[in-house]
Amino acid sequence: MQYVVTSNKKVCGKVKDDKLTVDDILGAGANVEHLLASGHITIANAGTAVKATPAPKQDFSFNEEEPAFQSDNSEGEKEWQE
Amino acid sequence: MARIVLTNVKVLIGAVDLSDHISSVSLSTTYDVLETTAFAAGNVPEAAKSRIAGLADNSVTFEFHQDYATSEVEATVYPLLGTVASVTVSPTSGTVAADNPEYQFNALISEWTPLNGAVGELATASVTWPISGGIVKDVTP
Numbered sequence: 001m002q003y004v005v006t007s008n009k010k011v012c013g014k015v016k017d018d019k020l021t022v023d024d025i026l027g028a029g030a031n032v033e034h035l036l037a038s039g040h041i042t043i044a045n046a047g048t049a050v051k052a053t054p055a056p057k058q059d060f061s062f063n064e065e066e067p068a069f070q071s072d073n074s075e076g077e078k079e080w081q082e
Numbered sequence: 083m084a085r086i087v088l089t090n091v092k093v094l095i096g097a098v099d100l101s102d103h104i105s106s107v108s109l110s111t112t113y114d115v116l117e118t119t120a121f122a123a124g125n126v127p128e129a130a131k132s133r134i135a136g137l138a139d140n141s142v143t144f145e146f147h148q149d150y151a152t153s154e155v156e157a158t159v160y161p162l163l164g165t166v167a168s169v170t171v172s173p174t175s176g177t178v179a180a181d182n183p184e185y186q187f188n189a190l191i192s193e194w195t196p197l198n199g200a201v202g203e204l205a206t207a208s209v210t211w212p213i214s215g216g217i218v219k220d221v222t223p
Contacts, residue, residue: 006153007098007153008153008154009098009099009100009153009154009158010098010099011097011098011099012097013097025097028094028097028168029096029097029168029170029186029188030096030097030098030168031096031167034096034161034162034167035096035097035098037161038098038153038157038158038161039152039153039157040098040153040158
């Protein structure tokens with residue numbers, strides 16, 4: 001995961017808008033949660049909306065001419081009619 | 083050996099550079115003194131007490147200029163209260179070298195004065211934090 005410096009202070013040797021990795025932060029003896037909570041860094045791309053891939057179009061139209069299912073069980077109908 | 087006037091001391095607290103809001107720094111190391119004088123003092127040329135060093139006790143003192151703005155002093159130090167944070171100090175912000183050593187240690191953020199000052203005065207916070215463990219003196223560029 002990458003982080004972006006949002007602080008006006010130097011953080012882990014980096015300035016505003018520079019990117020930091022977890023290794024950079026831990027290597028500098030810092031704490032990720034503390035830097036996030038105190039507003040020095042944010043998660044990279046945290047505010048970017050993810051563009052959803054459109055799903056393939058599906059044809060839900062019903063073909064009335066040809067029934068989708070034809071029952072061969074005509075005996076049941078006969079019993080019901082009787 | 084050149085004398086040095088402190089104008090550009092570098093202080094990092096939790097890897098955040100707060101140098102521009104600190105006006106005073108003091109890094110202190112003292113050792114417990116353990117007396118070892120015994121009856122065999124007669125063997126010593128001059129009868130005198132003998133001593134050895136015990137455990138080191140380190141601390142650091144800072145004078146902060148308070149600032150409540152986003153990612154400034156208060157936002158940085160207050161969340162660290164009661165925790166151990168990495169701190170580094172060096173005489174100047176230049177490259178670490180034998181004539182600009184960097185002292186690295188872990189300080190227990192044991193006290194803080196969020197609001198301090200009288201009418202018309204600059205809001206400051208003076209703290210002394212005990213150091214947990216030793217101090218590493220780094221002179222490697």
